[in-house]
Amino acid sequence: MKWRILGLETHDAYLNMAIDEAISESVRKGSSLPTIRFYNWEPNAVSIGYFQSIKDEVNLDICRELGVDCIRRWTGGGAVYHDFEGEITYSVIAPANVFPGNIINSYGLICGWLVKGLESLGIEAEFRPVNDILVKGKKISGSAQTRRGGILLQHGTLLYGLDLQTMFSVLNVSRQKITDKMIKSAEERVTCIKMHCNADKKEVYEALVDAFTKGKDYEIGELNMDELARARELAQGKYRSVGWTYLR
Amino acid sequence: MQGLTSRRLILISYSSRKVKEGKIVKIEAEFDEFIKKIRISGDFFLHPEEVLDDIENTMVGLEKDTGLDELVMKIQDAAGDAQMIGISPESIAMVLKEALK
Numbered sequence: 001m002k003w004r005i006l007g008l009e010t011h012d013a014y015l016n017m018a019i020d021e022a023i024s025e026s027v028r029k030g031s032s033l034p035t036i037r038f039y040n041w042e043p044n045a046v047s048i049g050y051f052q053s054i055k056d057e058v059n060l061d062i063c064r065e066l067g068v069d070c071i072r073r074w075t076g077g078g079a080v081y082h083d084f085e086g087e088i089t090y091s092v093i094a095p096a097n098v099f100p101g102n103i104i105n106s107y108g109l110i111c112g113w114l115v116k117g118l119e120s121l122g123i124e125a126e127f128r129p130v131n132d133i134l135v136k137g138k139k140i141s142g143s144a145q146t147r148r149g150g151i152l153l154q155h156g157t158l159l160y161g162l163d164l165q166t167m168f169s170v171l172n173v174s175r176q177k178i179t180d181k182m183i184k185s186a187e188e189r190v191t192c193i194k195m196h197c198n199a200d201k202k203e204v205y206e207a208l209v210d211a212f213t214k215g216k217d218y219e220i221g222e223l224n225m226d227e228l229a230r231a232r233e234l235a236q237g238k239y240r241s242v243g244w245t246y247l248r
Numbered sequence: 249m250q251g252l253t254s255r256r257l258i259l260i261s262y263s264s265r266k267v268k269e270g271k272i273v274k275i276e277a278e279f280d281e282f283i284k285k286i287r288i289s290g291d292f293f294l295h296p297e298e299v300l301d302d303i304e305n306t307m308v309g310l311e312k313d314t315g316l317d318e319l320v321m322k323i324q325d326a327a328g329d330a331q332m333i334g335i336s337p338e339s340i341a342m343v344l345k346e347a348l349k
Contacts, residue, residue: 147296
């Protein structure tokens with residue numbers, strides 16, 4: 001099977017999530033190859049899981065104040081703060097029958113590519129089911145998956161740097177409650193690339209591309225015009241809509 | 249965590265718990281003697297996702313004092329072959345019972 005690789009791009013939250021869905025549609029129709037893409041979020045954003053309530057999870061006032069976008073994902077899981085400087089996000093979109101039917105095993109397979117990428121940077125990492133990757137017992141990556149219409153979409157983040165202060169302020173914890181103890185507690189549970197090696201973000205990205213493509217037949221590609229048009233339509237009509245954002 | 253407010257004879261109650269399978273389940277329930285509406289949210293995974301609507305709809309009309317076993321059975325029936333990750337029918341039923349107290 002041949003894959004299409006989409007190199008590192010930067011979009012806002014709405015277009016990023018819409019691109020994933022547009023690619024899922026085109027892969028389902030057979031008009032695009034199974035795809036792996038890498039991307040950044042600009043402006044910074046909070047994404048919540050498909051089943052979460054944005055009012056429960058996100059401090060919308062602080063997000064407005066800081067210019068942080070808020071979006072509901074197509075995938076389950078928890079709320080994530082996406083920092084332009086502090087992470088690289090990936091998506092894998094392919095027919096579900098390419099992967100193990102057992103969802104945790106399929107997380108393990110794709111997360112294994114991330115683990116290999118980290119290893120090539122000299123960072124020993126391990127997959128921790130359901131959907132996390134740990135380094136020395138601390139979370140460095142989280143992923144989320146959906147399977148719709150026979151297509152598997154898994155996307156996830158790899159933490160390059162940490163801005164816990166902002167992360168806590170945009171997630172639904174009041175400013176008064178963002179204590180030193182809370183920051184310290186989070187630092188004991190979460191880590192990032194910068195804490196383990198000197199690689200810059202470009203080197204990390206290149207390591208991920210190598211690990212994700214190893215042993216695969218692939219071509220470096222780009223979104224086709226139909227996908228881009230569909231993504232713009234989904235970004236505006238779905239992901240920015242009040243109905244979608246406040247679905248739960 | 250649990251909250252309770254009254255709107256005429258309909259009660260709106262909320263319960264939230266990190267369940268034993270590892271994820272957080274939050275349930276808001278509207279009820280009198282019968283369940284009028286429930287909304288389940290949380291950081292869990294459910295494939296296919298639309299099954300959650302079926303589970304919520306299945307609960308509507310049940311007596312508020314419906315036993316845990318029957319709630320579990322109803323949730324299992326609605327879920328069918330869906331894969332739940334980080335939650336289970338038992339856990340959803342337990343949080344719902346808490347909300348209906």
